Amino acid sequence: MFCRNQTARATIARGSALEMEIRRGKFRQSVFMETPQDSDIQKKIDYEIRMREGACKLLAACSQRDQALEASKSLLTCNARIMAYMSELQRMKEAQVMQRVARRSSDAGPMDDRSPCKGKVAISDLRIPLMWKDTDYFKNKGELHRCAVFCLLQLGGEIFDTDMVMVDRTLTDICFDNTIVFNEAGPGFELRVELYSCCSEEDYSAGSTPRKLASKLSSSLGRSAGKKMRAALEPGACSATSNGGGATILLPVPSVQGPKYHLLAHTTLSLSHVQDSFRTHDLTITGNEECSYWLPLYGGVCCRLAAQPHCMTQQMMSGCLRVKLGGEPQGWTNVYGVLKGTNLFCYHQKEDMEAKVEPVLTIGINKETRIRAAEKDPHSKAQNICITNQYGGEEVTHTLAADSREDTQRWMEAFWQQFFDMSQWRQCCDDLMKIELPSPRKPAIVTPKQGSLYHEMVIDKSDDIGTVTDILARRIEEFELRAQLGSPPHWMALFDEDPPHTPQHLPPHSPSPRLHSRQPRSPRCQRTPGLLSSNASLTSDSDSPASVSPCFRQAWSPVASSSSGRFRPRTLSLDAKLSTLRGRGYNGFRCNCQPPTASSVSPRPTQTALSCSSSTSSSSSSEGSNSQESDLGFSRPSGARRSLRILRAKLDPRNWLQSQV
Amino acid sequence: MSFIPGQPVSAVVQRIEIHKLYEGDNLILGFSIGGGIDQDPTQNPFSEDKTDKGIYVTRVSKGGPAEVAGLRLGDKIMQVNGWDMTMVTHDQARKKLTKKNEDVVRLLVTRKSLEETVRQSMMQH
Numbered sequence: 001m002f003c004r005n006q007t008a009r010a011t012i013a014r015g016s017a018l019e020m021e022i023r024r025g026k027f028r029q030s031v032f033m034e035t036p037q038d039s040d041i042q043k044k045i046d047y048e049i050r051m052r053e054g055a056c057k058l059l060a061a062c063s064q065r066d067q068a069l070e071a072s073k074s075l076l077t078c079n080a081r082i083m084a085y086m087s088e089l090q091r092m093k094e095a096q097v098m099q100r101v102a103r104r105s106s107d108a109g110p111m112d113d114r115s116p117c118k119g120k121v122a123i124s125d126l127r128i129p130l131m132w133k134d135t136d137y138f139k140n141k142g143e144l145h146r147c148a149v150f151c152l153l154q155l156g157g158e159i160f161d162t163d164m165v166m167v168d169r170t171l172t173d174i175c176f177d178n179t180i181v182f183n184e185a186g187p188g189f190e191l192r193v194e195l196y197s198c199c200s201e202e203d204y205s206a207g208s209t210p211r212k213l214a215s216k217l218s219s220s221l222g223r224s225a226g227k228k229m230r231a232a233l234e235p236g237a238c239s240a241t242s243n244g245g246g247a248t249i250l251l252p253v254p255s256v257q258g259p260k261y262h263l264l265a266h267t268t269l270s271l272s273h274v275q276d277s278f279r280t281h282d283l284t285i286t287g288n289e290e291c292s293y294w295l296p297l298y299g300g301v302c303c304r305l306a307a308q309p310h311c312m313t314q315q316m317m318s319g320c321l322r323v324k325l326g327g328e329p330q331g332w333t334n335v336y337g338v339l340k341g342t343n344l345f346c347y348h349q350k351e352d353m354e355a356k357v358e359p360v361l362t363i364g365i366n367k368e369t370r371i372r373a374a375e376k377d378p379h380s381k382a383q384n385i386c387i388t389n390q391y392g393g394e395e396v397t398h399t400l401a402a403d404s405r406e407d408t409q410r411w412m413e414a415f416w417q418q419f420f421d422m423s424q425w426r427q428c429c430d431d432l433m434k435i436e437l438p439s440p441r442k443p444a445i446v447t448p449k450q451g452s453l454y455h456e457m458v459i460d461k462s463d464d465i466g467t468v469t470d471i472l473a474r475r476i477e478e479f480e481l482r483a484q485l486g487s488p489p490h491w492m493a494l495f496d497e498d499p500p501h502t503p504q505h506l507p508p509h510s511p512s513p514r515l516h517s518r519q520p521r522s523p524r525c526q527r528t529p530g531l532l533s534s535n536a537s538l539t540s541d542s543d544s545p546a547s548v549s550p551c552f553r554q555a556w557s558p559v560a561s562s563s564s565g566r567f568r569p570r571t572l573s574l575d576a577k578l579s580t581l582r583g584r585g586y587n588g589f590r591c592n593c594q595p596p597t598a599s600s601v602s603p604r605p606t607q608t609a610l611s612c613s614s615s616t617s618s619s620s621s622s623e624g625s626n627s628q629e630s631d632l633g634f635s636r637p638s639g640a641r642r643s644l645r646i647l648r649a650k651l652d653p654r655n656w657l658q659s660q661v
Numbered sequence: 662m663s664f665i666p667g668q669p670v671s672a673v674v675q676r677i678e679i680h681k682l683y684e685g686d687n688l689i690l691g692f693s694i695g696g697g698i699d700q701d702p703t704q705n706p707f708s709e710d711k712t713d714k715g716i717y718v719t720r721v722s723k724g725g726p727a728e729v730a731g732l733r734l735g736d737k738i739m740q741v742n743g744w745d746m747t748m749v750t751h752d753q754a755r756k757k758l759t760k761k762n763e764d765v766v767r768l769l770v771t772r773k774s775l776e777e778t779v780r781q782s783m784m785q786h
Contacts, residue, residue: 657700658695659693659694660692
């Protein structure tokens with residue numbers, strides 16, 4: 001137990017209960033003597049304590065917010081690591097004591113239970129979606145509420161943290177690009193993922209920028225600002241769990257100034273969550289909206305959790321074997337067998353394996369394989385090993401033999417261990433999952449603050465009827481100019497339909513109530529009054545561009561002298577038309593069996609001018625939009641406003657579209 | 662109505678023939694649909710399997726042609742006039758139902774109660 005040349009000491013804090021007990025002679029200090037593994041952990045603890053001291057000093061010294069956040073993050077990680085090591089140390093000491101007790105009672109038989117192999121577990125591409133209210137996206141009022149977040153990942157005794165990400169409402173997801181690999185994980189591992197966040201608004205940190213604070217206090221605080229202030233001033237008010245709360249008795253926790261992270265959400269992943277692709281897991285969210293560090297989380301975390309058990313990546317057993325190849329009873333071939341992953345590779349010689357030559361024979365060893373030791377072969381000393389697999393529908397049996405009985409035993413043992421590992425690691429043993437080792441850190445590229453997807457989309461907010469009218473009036477004036485110049489715009493080619501078609505498209509009902517603005521003009525146009533009336537009808541069918549064209553064509557006809565005169569009154573009628581349309585819109589939106597019914601709501605003559613080529617294509621989109629709007633109860637006819645609403649509704653992932661048919 | 666990957670999908674279906682009705686100058690069927698492969702399937706209140714991206718009936722208007730023909734709330738539409746509805750986007754589904762030159766739509770719908778009815782009647786024999 002004693003080792004004279006090793007300075008072993010147990011760290012016992014002064015004034016602690018343990019020290020008192022030792023002083024009283026209740027325990028010999030040697031009971032707490034460290035074993036070599038203990039000193040390992042002790043070194044780690046010492047290292048982490050030094051790191052923590054450094055982080056505290058940095059935190060006290062730094063002036064910039066970013067540095068303070070980073071330092072606070074490393075402080076939190078160091079604390080977590082120290083706690084983990086301490087508890088590990090505790091567990092080991094307890095285990096030692098238990099072992100000594102067991103040895104003393106000396107009735108513990110040989111431990112026969114198998115332990116599964118360890119493996120590597122890697123978690124990468126963490127993404128946590130956020131769920132901002134749509135008012136946050138589209139109305140950019142107010143200060144940007146920013147939070148600094150990072151993830152702490154703990155498996156067994158290993159703790160890693162991701163990089164820190166600043167989150168504000170321009171981000172739709174929190175993405176962590178790090179790949180974290182845990183090296184020694186058992187199949188029953190529990191990977192705890194914790195999301196910490198810290199509010200990043202200067203006003204609420206203690207002591208920094210008192211000016212802003214003073215100015216805020218001098219003017220009256222609003223309700224929400226006051227709440228935040230109160231929350232910030234009461235440190236423990238809204239943090240549900242705080243890592244610093246569970247400080248160990250043996251080490252004093254230094255109290256630090258500066259930004260403090262709070263636990264926002266956590267989840268625990270285990271073997272059942274391991275998959276070779278991305279999966280979404282639920283998050284348990286601590287904290288509520290009142291807290292300063294709150295972020296509206298959607299409630300899930302998406303990541304790729306992969307595991308590589310050692311039985312899949314390392315050689316579990318290797319040695320010389322004899323394999324019966326071919327049909328002859330005595331056809332034994334000497335091979336060098338290597339058991340790795342789900343296969344037993346048989347090479348001619350050991351050097352072949354090192355040279356990566358193709359194996360002579362590959363026998364699959366997986367969940368469906370059956371291995372048994374055969375009857376003693378009269379010709380050989382040892383038992384044969386029969387490996388049976390199912391390839392397709394048929395059974396294939398390979399017979400192997402080792403050189404001696406001990407070898408046979410060792411091979412069987414290896415096979416049993418392999419089967420046990422496979423049963424423990426389950427889906428990880430079907431195929432080798434790829435784990436990319438994190439590449440050496442590239443210097444962080446500071447990208448300028450990007451707008452979110454929503455900011456990139458320019459939605460024209462011209463949902464004012466006056467704006468629309470202005471646009472249309474401008475267009476009409478353009479036509480006027482063109483008419484005087486005498487060259488039709490290039491899109492007129494789309495309207496080259498035969499006039500005789502249009503009379504057939506006269507709608508069954510009379511459009512008269514809407515034509516009051518038009519009628520004064522019809523007598524002027526002597527040629528095709530019928531066409532004009534069909535033209536003005538707004539419930540015409542999809543060939544409505546054709547119906548419009550005669551009117552335009554008449555503009556180019558020899559009656560052109562009156563064209564300029566005719567165009568001007570149209571501007572007024574446009575307004576009138578739009579107002580009648582708005583009134584009529586409630587009825588026109590019932591269904592969209594006739595698509596142009598819906599799309600006809602926009603002013604027809606110049607609508608075609610504006611977007612003639614897209615009239616048919618937009619009819620499909622307006623169909624969808626209208627049906628949706630009928631359900632939502634909106635019926636504003638203005639094209640721009642409608643498109644804005646459609647876009648908003650379609651972009652919102654929380655909407656589940658319903659259409660009336 | 663849930664599916665096992667790798668196995669053919671089978672369901673007990675009912676044929677429903679809806680005659681469209683003229684309302685004003687529009688043809689309506691009198692129900693609303695939800696779902697589609699471009700929609701979020703977890704928000705479907707009627708589906709058993711929350712990954713089912715099929716088209717479901719979310720509202721049936723009282724006395725309308727759909728109700729008269731036997732369509733019920735929560736039905737999953739499998740086919741419309743021979744067109745498949747199990748792997749379509751929401752807009753595609755709506756279009757197949759609202760073709761203006763057809764005034765009858767023949768749907769194949771399925772619902773949980775159908776399967777149970779069939780199972781019970783089979784058990785009785």
